Structure formats: structure tokens, C-alpha cells
Amino acid sequence: MALTRTIRRIGGSLVVTIPPEIAQETGLEEGTAVTLRSRSGRIEVERSDRAEQLKAEAARLAANPEYLAEVRAIQKEMEDIRAW
Numbered sequence: 001m002a003l004t005r006t007i008r009r010i011g012g013s014l015v016v017t018i019p020p021e022i023a024q025e026t027g028l029e030e031g032t033a034v035t036l037r038s039r040s041g042r043i044e045v046e047r048s049d050r051a052e053q054l055k056a057e058a059a060r061l062a063a064n065p066e067y068l069a070e071v072r073a074i075q076k077e078m079e080d081i082r083a084w
Contacts, residue, residue: 001025
């Protein structure tokens with residue numbers, strides 16, 4: 001199925017609406033997490049599974065120096081408790 005939609009701006013983002021026919025066919029509904037990929041000038045949208053969500057969250061946290069410092073402090077505290 002191919003339908004034409006107009007891109008709109010909301011805040012700093014661009015938005016494309018998903019028609020009900022395609023949403024129903026693909027099992028998408030409001031609140032469904034999706035993964036967006038751009039390849040060769042195309043945008044792909046697919047359901048996100050929980051593993052992908054967790055990997056993305058882990059990558060985001062691993063890139064945050066403040067979070068890493070907090071993790072190291074907790075690890076040190078746990079080692080100190082274990083040594084006691």
C-alpha cells in the first residue's frame with residue numbers, strides 16, 4: 001500500500017502521520033515504540049522490540065560521563081562493603 005502524506009513541523013521535529021489503514025495493517029497504535037533508520041534516501045519505520053530499546057538506552061547511558069562516574073562510585077562503595 002502506498003499513500004502520500006505531507007510533512008509537518010511540530011516544535012523542532014518533522015512529523016509524518018500514519019494513516020489508519022497502514023497502522024492497522026502493521027499493528028501500530030499510539031504509544032508504540034518504533035525505530036527509525038535512514039538508508040539510501042529512504043526512511044524506514046519498524047516496531048522496536050524491547051532488546052533494541054534496552055541497547056539504545058545502554059548506549060545513551062554509556063556515553064554520559066556523569067552516569068559513568070556515578071556507576072564507578074557505586075562499584076567502589078560495593079567493593080568497600082564487600083571487603084568489610
